[in-house]
Amino acid sequence: MSFVEVIFAIILGVSSGIITGLVPGIHVNLLSVIMISFSAVLLSITSPITLAIYIISLAITHSFLDSIPSIYLGAPDAGQELNVLPGHRLLHNGEGHNAITYTVIGSLGCLLLGILLFPIFIVSMGILAPILKGSIGYILSGIMIFMIGKDKGKRIKSFLAFMLAGVLGLIVLTAIPNLEQPLFPMLSGLFGFSILIMSLAQNSSIPEQDFSKPLTISKKNATKAITAASGVGFIAAFLPGFGSSQAAIVATNVVGDIGDEGFLSLVGGINTANMLISIGTAYVLDKARNGAIVTVKTLLGGVGLEEMILFLGVALVVGGIATILTLKISKIFANVIVKVNYKMVVYSILGFIILLTFYFDGVIGLTILFTATAIGLVSSIWGIGKNHLMGCLILPVILFFVL
Numbered sequence: 001m002s003f004v005e006v007i008f009a010i011i012l013g014v015s016s017g018i019i020t021g022l023v024p025g026i027h028v029n030l031l032s033v034i035m036i037s038f039s040a041v042l043l044s045i046t047s048p049i050t051l052a053i054y055i056i057s058l059a060i061t062h063s064f065l066d067s068i069p070s071i072y073l074g075a076p077d078a079g080q081e082l083n084v085l086p087g088h089r090l091l092h093n094g095e096g097h098n099a100i101t102y103t104v105i106g107s108l109g110c111l112l113l114g115i116l117l118f119p120i121f122i123v124s125m126g127i128l129a130p131i132l133k134g135s136i137g138y139i140l141s142g143i144m145i146f147m148i149g150k151d152k153g154k155r156i157k158s159f160l161a162f163m164l165a166g167v168l169g170l171i172v173l174t175a176i177p178n179l180e181q182p183l184f185p186m187l188s189g190l191f192g193f194s195i196l197i198m199s200l201a202q203n204s205s206i207p208e209q210d211f212s213k214p215l216t217i218s219k220k221n222a223t224k225a226i227t228a229a230s231g232v233g234f235i236a237a238f239l240p241g242f243g244s245s246q247a248a249i250v251a252t253n254v255v256g257d258i259g260d261e262g263f264l265s266l267v268g269g270i271n272t273a274n275m276l277i278s279i280g281t282a283y284v285l286d287k288a289r290n291g292a293i294v295t296v297k298t299l300l301g302g303v304g305l306e307e308m309i310l311f312l313g314v315a316l317v318v319g320g321i322a323t324i325l326t327l328k329i330s331k332i333f334a335n336v337i338v339k340v341n342y343k344m345v346v347y348s349i350l351g352f353i354i355l356l357t358f359y360f361d362g363v364i365g366l367t368i369l370f371t372a373t374a375i376g377l378v379s380s381i382w383g384i385g386k387n388h389l390m391g392c393l394i395l396p397v398i399l400f401f402v403l
Contacts, residue, residue, distance in 0.1 A: 009050045010314060013057025014321055020058065021065025022329070028059050032295040039299065048299040049307070055299075056279070056311050057318045059292040060111075063272040064322035065329065067103035067264075070192070072096060072333045073349050085386050086260035088195060094210040096337070100330035102217055102261045103268025104323055109226035110233060110269035111319040114276040115312055121234055121277055125284045132235065137401025140394055143250055147387065154384050161379045162388045165190060166395025168375060172368055173396050180360040182368075188353050189372025190389045196346050197373065198380050206345075209334040221262035228255045229266045233273025236289075247274070249390055276315055283308045 020028055032055065035042065042051055071087030090099040114121070132139075144162065151158040172182050232247035232254070248267050258266065278293045282303040288294040300307060337345065357365040372392075379389055 005046065005050045006053060006314075009053040010057045010318060010321075013054040014061045014318060014325070016054075017058045017061025017318075017322070018065060018325065018329070021062045022068055028055075028062050028290075028292050031058065032291040035295055036298055043299075049310075052296045052299050052307070052311070053314050055292050055295050056314050059275050059290075060272065060315050060318045061322045061325070063275050064104060064107045064319070064326045066271070067100055067268055068326070068330060068333060071099050071103075072330075072337055073192075073345075085191075085195065086263050088199075089260060090264075091206060091209075094207045095213050096206075096209050097211055097327075097330050097334045098213060098215055098261075099264055100326065101215060102264035104326050105217070105222055106225055106229055106265030106267070106269030107272040108319055108323050109222065109265070110230050110273040111276060111315065113226055113230045114233070114273050115316060117230070118276075118280060118312065122280045122284045124234075125280060129285060133401075137398045140250075140398050141402070143253055144391070144394060144398075147249070147253060151384060154382070157382045158384050158388050161375070161382065161384055162391035162395070164375045164378070164391075165372075165389040166391035168368075168372060169392030169394075169396050170399070172392075176364060176368075179364070181357075181365075182361075184360060185357045185365045185369035186372045186392055188357070189369045189374075190376045190392060191386060193350065193353060193369065193373040194376025194380060196350055197377065200343065200346055206338050208338050211331070211334070215261070217259070217261035217265065221258040222265055224255045224258055225262045225265040226269055229269035230273045233270045234277050236270070236274050249387055249394070252387070272319070276312075279303065279308055279311050279315070 016031060017028075020031060035051065035055065039051075067087070071091060087096075087099045090096060148155055148158045148162060168186065172179070172186050176182070228251040229247075232251040235250075236247040247270050251266055251270065252263065255262070255266070275290065275292065278289045281287050281289055282293050282297055283305065286297075286302060288297050296311075297303065303311075354366065354369070357369045361368070376386075376389065379386060
């Protein structure tokens with residue numbers, strides 16, 4: 001493998017990551033599956049390690065850019081669901097670009113801290129994995145009871161919203177076979193579709209975006225967000241079924257009130273931390289916790305020490321590139337979105353989500369989308385936090401570990 005091949009793989013990976021990050025429904029896992037399908041052809045052209053570098057570059061870039069559609073368009077990718085509401089608040093305050101900047105602070109901060117602490121992470125994995133695996137269901141149950149208990153005056157409604165979303169998640173993830181993209185219609189309905197419909201009902205419009213508004217996140221809250229995101233990203237990376245969204249809820253309750261700015265940094269950082277630490281799980285535990293690492297392990301047969309160090313170096317370089325690209329693309333989005341009719345933008349996004357859902361999973365997908373939207377609308381009307389709707393993923397995980 002030559003230096004030129006590495007650079008070429010990084011460039012292609014970053015370019016692909018831009019596409020997967022910006023287009024709702026086109027995920028890293030989808031491209032990973034396509035790559036595995038054509039691996040015989042690709043391996044006749046280049047080496048397995050070059051393809052692995054491409055995948056790592058793609059995944060890291062995606063983890064930076066996937067906040068853009070969730071904040072500007074209200075179409076969340078997996079792991080970005082909780083970004084939608086605080087991101088939209090800032091967008092409607094003329095600070096959409098600042099909202100993206102906060103997520104970038106989290107992503108870059110977690111990348112740097114993760115690389116710095118990587119030796120500690122890989123030593124801890126072998127010790128903590130068997131201990132936490134047996135108790136994670138009970139830990140999550142305790143966290144959800146605590147969160148619902150905090151909603152004074154709305155505890156019953158919060159519990160009902162959690163259970164409605166949880167039952168939907170159980171049906172979608174366990175009872176309906178052969179869905180191409182089960183998470184896309186469910187998460188889009190609960191968090192994106194419902195919010196967009198509410199914005200239409202309230203006759204919302206996106207104001208001119210003000211790039212002169214200063215960032216208001218404090219160093220203390222940024223540090224808390226990055227530290228918490230790295231910590232729970234570590235847990236999410238080596239525990240099966242414990243994803244970025246669940247990790248975000250755990251981290252939120254650990255750090256307390258860090259404002260919308262800190263929350264965006266936290267959620268933005270978790271996916272990057274998760275991806276980075278997944279490289280370590282492939283080396284230490286020989287486990288793949290996401291589609292990208294599954295593809296890497298399939299191509300290489302395993303991740304050794306040399307490959308792990310190489311991937312960390314690639315992640316560092318790509319993280320720097322992705323930081324610049326995300327901020328530049330965000331400014332383009334911010335300038336364009338205010339020049340078009342907001343209602344037409346919303347209708348276009350709703351139509352796009354419907355078409356994409358139908359393309360992936362047909363009528364069943366649309367049924368999931370509209371059911372999830374109804375649950376999302378109920379939570380908005382009841383005035384309860386959207387975080388309770390993460391029951392769609394948390395309840396199945398709790399039952400998986402407890403039963």
